[in-house]
Amino acid sequence: MQNELKKKLLAGEAVVGTIPQTDSPLHLNVLAESDFDFILIDTQHSQIDVSMLGRMITILKPSKYIIVRAIFNHTHLINQVLDAGADGVIIPLTDTAEEVEKAVQAAKYPPRGIRSWGPKGALYYGGPVEYAQIANDEVIVLPQVESQTAVDNLDEILSIDGVDGIMIGPADLGLTLGVLPHEGKEVRDAAIQKVLDKCIEHGKPWGMFTSTLESATQWLTRGGQIATVGTEVGFTQDGIEATLKGVRSLRDQVNSK
DSSP: OOOHHHHHHHTTOOEEEEOOOSOOHHHHHHHHTSSOSEEEEESSSSSOOHHHHHHHHHHHTTTSEEEEEOSSSOHHHHHHHHHTTOSEEEEOOOOSHHHHHHHHHHHSOTTTOOOOSOOGGGGGGTSHHHHHHHHHHHSEEEEEEOSHHHHHTHHHHHTSTTOOOEEEOHHHHHHHTTOOTTSOHHHHHHHHHHHHHHHHHHTOOEEEOOOSHHHHHHHHTTTOOEEEOOOHHHHHHHHHHHHHHHHHHHHHHHHTO
16 A cells, blocks of 8 residues: 555645544544545644544544654654554654754664554554555655754755655744744745745655645645645534524524514
C-alpha cells in the first residue's frame, strides 16, 4: 500500500484537511466519511495524549490519512506518533538544519534514521513485513517553520534529504516578528510569502495551519499545497447557529400574531 496523500503532494496537488479537537466517535466517524483529504491531529496545543491519539486514529482509519503534530522535537515523541498509525508527522519549533535533521532521523528507520521498531499502524500498510520495506519512503515528514530564525535557515532546511515539505505556524511566526497573533497581517504575510517562495524554489510542498477557508484560498491559490480548515467543534457550532437563525425567525413570526 502506498501513501496516496504523499503521492498527491509529490504530483503538485493541493490537499485540505481539518483538525478534530475531541475523540468523540460520532464526530470522528462523520469526519472519516467526509471529503477532506486528511485529518490533522494536534498533540502540541491540546490535551490529546498517546492513548487518546490511538483511539482517534483507530476510528479514522482506514478511511482517512492522518497527519499528527508532535508535542516537540524529541525522538520518542515522534516515534509515538508514527507507531500509533500516523501517515505523517509535523515537528514544531525546528529552527535550524541540525534540528530538522534530528527530526528526520527520528521519523526514519536505519540506515537513514534511528526510529525504533514497533509500529502499531503497520497493518494499514499491509502488515509489518511490508511496512518495514516502505515506511521510510511513505511517511510524510513536515518540519514546522514558526520563527524568523527558521525562515533565515530555509535553504539549508529544505536541502535535507527526508524533508517532504514545510508547515508554517503563523501565530508563532508572527510573535517572533513582533506582532500579536491577530495583528500585523502584512508583516506576517510577507514572511509567509517568503517561505512559500523558497518552497517553490526547492520543489517542496508548502503548508500552513490556515484555519479558515478564506486563508486556505489565499495561500493555495498562490502555490501552497497543504491547508487546514475548521474543527468539528466549529462545524457543530456553525450548524447550530444556522439552524437557530431559522428557529428565531419562525419564533418571531409565530409570536408576533
